[in-house]
Amino acid sequence: MADKNNICIMGASFGGYSALMSPIIEPDLYKCAVGVVGVYDLPLMFKEGDVQERRSGDKYLKAVLGQNVALQESMSPSYNIDKLKVPVLIAHGGMDQRAPIEQAESLIAALEKEDHPYEYLLFEKEGHGFYLEKNRLKYFKRVLKFLGKHIDF
Incomplete structure (x- = not known):
């Protein structure tokens, strides 16, 4: 049971993807979204990060995301900001190899293009998660x- 006027979604990694894609799919359900070290641009997965660098990773991406770029874009938050109604907080590690910083940059560029409200928290010396105590506290x-x-709340 949840108060329909008091729902925010938050997630990290794939959960970061979900946290941004869910209010795009259900634009009137959420009041805000928090994406942490997320994947926001599916076509970018084939170009940046450590998944595509391995043959097994490239094979995996092709199996789960397919090779239809238009379909990947239709399922990517970065390409669907026009459907997003809620303010967003993005937190990312500058040294993230799994969901590289280019994922956050793609989302931010799309948010700025649409003049959509967002906040951004970058930890330049963190990776796919925040491990330094001072950074976790700030986050x-x-x-x-x-x-x-x-x-x-």
Whole structure:
């Protein structure tokens, strides 16, 4: 049971993808979204990051994402910002190899193109997650502040 006027979605890695794609699919359900070290541009998975660098990774991407770029774009938050109604917080590690910084940059470019409200938190020396205590503290404080602006908790 949830208060329909008080729902924010948040996730990391694939969950970051889900956190941005869900309010695109259901634009009136959420009040905000938080994407953390997420994948936001599926075609970019074939060009950047450590998955496509291995033959097994490239094979995996082709199996799960297919090779139809138009279809990949239709399922990518970066290409569907026009359907997004909620404010967004993006947190990313500058040294992320799994979901490289280009994923966050693609999303930010799309958000800016649509003049969509967002906040961005970059940890330049972190990877696919935030491991330094000072960064985790800063991240959690920022998330709480963001949530406090958009939902009652």
